[in-house]
Amino acid sequence: MHNIQVNISKELGETTYITKLSNGLTVYICKKEGFEKKIGLFGTKYGSLTNDFVDITTGNRIKVPDGIAHFLEHKLFEKEGANALDLFSKMGVTSNAYTSFDQTVFFFETIDKFEASIEMLVKLIKEPYFTDENVNKEQGIIGQEISMYDDDPNFTVYFNALRAMYKNHPIRIDIAGTIESISHINKELLYTCYNTFYSPQNMFFIVVGDVDIEQTIDLIESNIKKYEKNEYINNDIIKYNVEEPNQIYKKEIVKQMDIYMPLLCIGYKLDVVDEYQNIKRQIMCEIISDLYFSKISDFYEEEYKKGFISDEISFDYEGTDNFSHVIISSSSTKIEELKKDIIKYIEEIKDQNINEENFELIKRKKIGYNEFSADNLNSSYRRIIEHALYGEELYSDIKILNEITKEDIKDFLNILSNDKQVISIVKEK
Amino acid sequence: MSNIYKINNKKFKSIYFSINFTIPVNVNEISQYSLLSAVLSKSCKRYKTQKDIQKYLYSLYGANFDVNIEKFGDLYNIEFRCECINKQFLPDNEDVVNDILHFLYDIIFNPNMSNGVFDLDIIQREKEFVINKIREVKDDKLRYGIRKSEEIMCQGEPFSTYVYGNEEDIKSIDNVKLSEKYKELFTNSCITFIISGNLSGYEDIEDRVNKIFSDKLDSKLDYKDLIYNKKLEHDNDEIIESQKTTQSVLTYGLRIKNVKDDDFYKLSIYNAILGGTPSSKLFQNFREKESLAYTVRSRYYRFKDIIIIYSGIQKENYEKAKTVIEEQINLIKEGKVTDEEFNASKESIISDLKEWNDSKIALSKMFISNMFATKNENLSLDDMIEKMKNVTKQDVIDIAKNISIEKIFFLRGDINA
Structure with a gap:
């Protein structure tokens, strides 16, 4: 029997069971009754931001090439010449993997091959297989992935906003690296990163679906045990962070591309806060987005009438234990005018009283949205990953939502300061 | 009314309402119906602006609404769709389904017209919206490549036209033409109403629909007669x-x-x-x-x-x-x-x-x-x-x-x- 912690969300009608296996791996099972699909995710708290750390196998500090976490993701999702997507696909199972700033996650979605999928997922991640030849081949494929991002205006405008805000922080670097940086990746470096960051203590396993709790935990545990001898037990991962000034790096970056619709990001660099505050900021930004930029706002209506916007303006928060910022994004054929209007507007709303009627409407909308999200299995695991990474109580977001006051919102708007503001624009050639 | 189809499953918490108008079109008509969809989705008699529409939907616990356009081969499909929460999952079991049905009725059957035509300013603004959508295709290169292939594979067939239409045709539409197309939406289409999701507690859903829409959703065309593939000859x-x-x-x-x-x-x-x-x-x-x-x-x-x-x-x-x-x-x-x-x-x-x-x-x-x-x-x-x-x-x-x-x-x- 396992020691299982139970987290119930009445609002979402779901329950998450959490247990720690003897090797230190934490397992989360989110029960969704009645759904056919079952999702399994195996992830590590390691992403593109970590490129300077102590190699667990030697005890020496090492700097690795940009893009290696993403490269490692590609190479782990492969077994002796066969791509994992293909191995799963042959079983009739959909799978994929992704790397972000702070995590690498591998997952499958299945209707009726749950046990075999768990077995395959564990095998792939616990049995790395890197050769000079397969590293070489991957450089070609990832090279095309990088070219695809280079041509993508949305991706470019976003990363340029980060590059304007941050001077030294690795968040400036493309997650996939560059064609040049990945040319320095070899199999030895891949094993170093793997051994250091794919230890059970640094990983998490999540299942979402209508499954039996005890049986699923047993199933994961028995599969994990097969590979125990390969494991580095690593309780103390040592990572080195670069010194990042509070100030922004550049005020404005403008890039010309072969596109029609110009894009804009306005970024505000913020002080780093703890996870509770990160969740709170996240929810406040969702409310701000609704209050001031959604179609219920006077601002949207005016800008739409003027022909300055045709799609939504988004107001997003991103924050972890080592960065924090707001990014406002939009597109417009009148990009300079829209930019001026948004900047002026942000200053105006800092002093305005919050529209009571709209604030109440947004609360009603949020009640409905929690119910909608319960119909979608993906929103369940996203919340669990956040929890696995940063440890704040599961479902605390729903509690925090009810606590947020109008004063909190105004206080937050007032920390968006002009000297921490950056502009990124992508426009037509 | 026979063209209401229910797909019921109680594992969901929400309900999806989808009213489809499927229309046989020629190449120019795609632009006209695309512009019409944009105009109808943003305004009606009761909810004059996007802000009015969205505020109302927020009050219905964040119900979602939009007008989706797509092609079933050479047929054009305009889908008025809404999504809301089943009453058993809302505070005090508040029931918003009738409100949603009335809302859809207003959007489709009470458009923002005066003297039988749409407002010129609104048409002008939506022309810009649609033209932007057409020009934006080139910004995503893979999507552009696919679009171009569809176009050259099906030249001369309605399917070859982009779902938003083409720029020249959009520019030439006036308010009389658009108002004509609005009428044809009902006289020249097959109407299909699909209700999918958790329908427990809504066993009377057909009666509710009939009370609100009466015979307005009766199809003039039968789906069995509509030709979706014109099959012209094409060269390599x-x-x-x-x-x-x-x-x-x-x-x-x-x-x-x-x-x-x-x-x-x-x-x-x-x-x-x-x-x-x-x-x-x-x-x-x-x-x-x-x-x-x-x-x-x-x-x-x-x-x-x-x-x-x-x-x-x-x-x-x-x-x-x-x-x-x-x-x-x-x-x-x-x-x-x-x-x-x-x-x-x-x-x-x-x-x-x-x-x-x-x-x-x-x-x-x-x-x-x-x-x-x-x-x-x-x-x-x-x-x-x-x-x-x-x-x-x-x-x-x-x-x-x-x-x-x-x-x-x-x-x-x-x-x-």
């Missing part, structure tokens, strides 16, 4: 364009001849083997073996009997890429498909079908797509799975003989990486 061609990007896009348009009823199942599996899944020949050889691309896929167009292959490559690899793509097409024709490849593709298609059961929207989409494609409104997901299971490897090899390369499109990126 190779077209090259250039652009200032680092990556190039290569697409292949394949034509399928002599398609019969139920070939859909064989062709779905054919496409999965060619480039529809990670087990496919293209993924295995074009990407994994030759490292020519990160993205390579093929897409089967059920309503048009075509398949489009698309990939993002380096321009230096153009000739090599063509050779490898053509090899994969020929391999299937020559019967060089392993049992493993065949079974993997079949499994993957069947599991995709089963997954639709977890989405009320996918269930609704599947229903209407089947209704038009097979002229049968009683085809169940289980029937589809059964028919898919019955396809043999020989069926796929035989059907491959009816498939030939017709158009090659290369969007050459002129920036050196």
